[in-house]
Amino acid sequence: MPKTLYDKIWDRHVIRRFEDGTCLIYIDRHLVHEVTSPQAFEGLALTHRPLWRPESIMATADHNVPTTPYTGTIKDEESRLQIETLEENCTTHNLLYYPPQTREQGIVHIIGPEQGFTLPGITLVCGDSHTSTHGAFGALAFGIGTSDIEQVFATQTLTMAQSKNMRVWVDGALPQGITAKDVILHIIAQIGIAGGTGHVIEYAGPVIAALSMEERMAICNMSIEAGARAGMVAPDETTFAYLKDKPMAPKGSVWAAARADWQQLHSDEGAKFDREIRINATDIAPHVTWGTNPEMGGAVTGHVPDPAQVGDAVQRASMERAIAYMGLTPGMRLCDIPIDQVFIGSCTNGRLDDLRAAAKVLKGRTIAKNIKRAIVVPGSGIVKEAAEKEGIDRIFRDAGFEWREPGCSMCLAMNPDRLEPGERCASTSNRNFEGRQGREGRTHLMSPAMAAAAAIAGHIADVRDFARGT
Amino acid sequence: MQKVTTITGTSAFLPIANIDTDMIIPKQYLKTIKRSGLGQHLFAEMRYDAQGNPKPDFILNQKPQASILLAGENFGCGSSREHAPWSLYDFGIRAVIAPDFADIFYNNSIKNGLLPIRLPMDAVQALSEQSQPITIDLAAQKVICGNMSFEFTIEPNHKNTLLNGMDAIAHVLQYKDDIRTFEQNYLNAHPWLVMKDGKNG
Numbered sequence: 001m002p003k004t005l006y007d008k009i010w011d012r013h014v015i016r017r018f019e020d021g022t023c024l025i026y027i028d029r030h031l032v033h034e035v036t037s038p039q040a041f042e043g044l045a046l047t048h049r050p051l052w053r054p055e056s057i058m059a060t061a062d063h064n065v066p067t068t069p070y071t072g073t074i075k076d077e078e079s080r081l082q083i084e085t086l087e088e089n090c091t092t093h094n095l096l097y098y099p100p101q102t103r104e105q106g107i108v109h110i111i112g113p114e115q116g117f118t119l120p121g122i123t124l125v126c127g128d129s130h131t132s133t134h135g136a137f138g139a140l141a142f143g144i145g146t147s148d149i150e151q152v153f154a155t156q157t158l159t160m161a162q163s164k165n166m167r168v169w170v171d172g173a174l175p176q177g178i179t180a181k182d183v184i185l186h187i188i189a190q191i192g193i194a195g196g197t198g199h200v201i202e203y204a205g206p207v208i209a210a211l212s213m214e215e216r217m218a219i220c221n222m223s224i225e226a227g228a229r230a231g232m233v234a235p236d237e238t239t240f241a242y243l244k245d246k247p248m249a250p251k252g253s254v255w256a257a258a259r260a261d262w263q264q265l266h267s268d269e270g271a272k273f274d275r276e277i278r279i280n281a282t283d284i285a286p287h288v289t290w291g292t293n294p295e296m297g298g299a300v301t302g303h304v305p306d307p308a309q310v311g312d313a314v315q316r317a318s319m320e321r322a323i324a325y326m327g328l329t330p331g332m333r334l335c336d337i338p339i340d341q342v343f344i345g346s347c348t349n350g351r352l353d354d355l356r357a358a359a360k361v362l363k364g365r366t367i368a369k370n371i372k373r374a375i376v377v378p379g380s381g382i383v384k385e386a387a388e389k390e391g392i393d394r395i396f397r398d399a400g401f402e403w404r405e406p407g408c409s410m411c412l413a414m415n416p417d418r419l420e421p422g423e424r425c426a427s428t429s430n431r432n433f434e435g436r437q438g439r440e441g442r443t444h445l446m447s448p449a450m451a452a453a454a455a456i457a458g459h460i461a462d463v464r465d466f467a468r469g470t
Numbered sequence: 471m472q473k474v475t476t477i478t479g480t481s482a483f484l485p486i487a488n489i490d491t492d493m494i495i496p497k498q499y500l501k502t503i504k505r506s507g508l509g510q511h512l513f514a515e516m517r518y519d520a521q522g523n524p525k526p527d528f529i530l531n532q533k534p535q536a537s538i539l540l541a542g543e544n545f546g547c548g549s550s551r552e553h554a555p556w557s558l559y560d561f562g563i564r565a566v567i568a569p570d571f572a573d574i575f576y577n578n579s580i581k582n583g584l585l586p587i588r589l590p591m592d593a594v595q596a597l598s599e600q601s602q603p604i605t606i607d608l609a610a611q612k613v614i615c616g617n618m619s620f621e622f623t624i625e626p627n628h629k630n631t632l633l634n635g636m637d638a639i640a641h642v643l644q645y646k647d648d649i650r651t652f653e654q655n656y657l658n659a660h661p662w663l664v665m666k667d668g669k670n671g
Binding site for chain 2 (some may be wrong): 012013015016018020021022026028035036037038039042047049052053054055063065076078079082085119121122127128129131143144145146147148150151154155156157159160161193194198226227229232248250254255257258261265293314315317318321400412413414421431433434435439440
């Protein structure tokens with residue numbers, strides 16, 4: 001029977017099928033960070049259980065780390081304790097750990113692929129919902145809670161039911177000025193933030209096939225914003241070219257064997273999907289959110305919607321609440337929304353290609369006077385180093401941006417980078433929930449190029465108006 | 471984990487769809503290295519003003535004794551933070567009744583003995599209009615309030631976990647030998663996945 005990519009990877013990892021329909025699934029690799037792991041390590045200690053496979057773990061500190069130049073210590077006591085606790089746990093269990101200020105440190109979802117730790121066909125988990133990022137390599141990767149982290153620590157398994165299959169097929173070719181971020185925000189606006197609940201999404205079609213690995217990661221990253229725990233793309237030549245020679249990727253004859261195996265990892269002709277969505281690339285415009293969840297957005301050329309036009313009472317109430325929280329007026333042009341802060345970074349858009357795209361718009365220009373702060377936070381030490389080698393840091397600094405150290409930063413504002421009440425941010429992150437970037441802060445999600453355009457204009461702007469040489 | 475059989479208590483209604491994990495427990499409270507004591511921060515930014523004073527119009531300030539939370543669709547969307555069910559449980563909430571839940575939150579709740587119950591919005595609405603206590607009978611899969619009774623569905627494995635207060639890890643470790651055998655065969659078939667000291671091969 002023809003199988004989907006997801007079903008193939010699932011079947012490879014089934015250790016045991018239980019009568020109640022759940023399966024015991026083998027977990028290949030585990031990324032660990034400081035926020036969701038301490039209680040799981042504590043649980044192991046309390047029950048005197050050893051780690052099943054310590055070498056399957058890669059750990060780093062990312063959520064809490066300050067992004068200002070390192071002063072030798074972290075001022076926030078709770079953040080410091082959390083990072084020290086991770087360091088102690090990694091020492092106790094002899095785990096691979098990248099401490100802050102090392103070249104390999106960065107956001108978990110950026111450093112896994114960079115090191116070749118993320119590979120096609122594997123199951124990969126992390127106590128973070130954006131673990132879906134790694135599905136870009138044709139891995140089954142999803143976020144788990146702390147109880148499940150402890151189970152993977154102790155057993156290398158999870159007990160779960162198989163998800164349904166959804167395929168999002170993107171036809172055509174991306175128009176000028178449209179990026180992967182616009183594609184995924186458009187998809188989420190189409191299917192809704194719960195549209196993928198209970199499903200694993202496979203992204204396919206000519207547009208996806210033409211994307212770079214970094215772009216595929218941006219798309220898979222936000223699968224969870226459509227409710228899907230995992231998103232994936234079948235591995236192909238783009239995937240293999242990215243992985244070859246990565247530090248932990250297989251080498252020599254083992255590489256050849258791995259590659260031959262990975263070429264089997266695709267949905268078979270005629271495989272059945274529980275749900276199929278077709279998107280036409282020509283319908284996608286530079287996308288920006290106006291509301292308080294990722295589905296509340298649209299083309300930058302559009303307007304803030306009018307709740308009075310919405311029939312469903314629950315939807316109307318939620319739209320009214322969002323518009324009030326965001327301090328907007330129904331019917332106003334999205335391009336008229338002024339911006340206070342700009343954030344370029346995160347596990348969605350903190351990679352080299354993202355910084356290049358923003359720098360291309362910023363080159364020779366400066367940020368508007370009303371912008372109180374604009375920061376760019378590279379996703380890892382390796383991204384930062386590569387960007388500096390290309391002189392991208394200079395372009396950002398000359399434009400008026402602060403060039404920071406790697407971390408999660410203002411995507412969730414656990415470190416000191418955050419919005420003041422009422423401030424409005426053009427942000428390349430993944431969530432625009434109430435309070436996400438700081439109490440009463442207002443987040444507009446967009447691509448790196450769009451965030452750069454907003455920084456120059458001082459308000460939300462259409463990046464196509466900033467195109468060069470036209 | 472404590473066994474969950476029946477839950478009886480008063481309810482509080484948050485008539486909002488897509489209540490996300492950032493609303494349930496804002497990130498500044500994720501800096502703890504403990505599971506306990508998070509109830510005071512539950513819904514912090516909706517519950518307290520910027521000075522930290524309770525907002526009188528917030529439902530859990532009006533009904534601090536509530537043990538059943540009623541809410542709109544897609545409850546618990548967003549992050550994987552288990553601090554969300556920890557904070558609900560620590561506050562005293564034992565069940566959340568909503569039309570549907572985000573996958574990771576649902577799973578995290580079961581692991582902590584917090585019962586997530588899916589009922590259609592009109593049933594949630596009807597329950598919210600009652601002043602009597604609500605009783606949830608997990609074995610019978612029923613929500614009872616006055617003369618109203620609603621059946622709910624729950625996956626058999628989740629029901630068993632809750633009814634027996636099962637230690638998931640101890641349960642899985644019964645299959646230790648199966649895992650070892652699987653692992654050896656699997657790594658033999660996929661030699662590029664063998665890792666030593668965090669480095670390949």
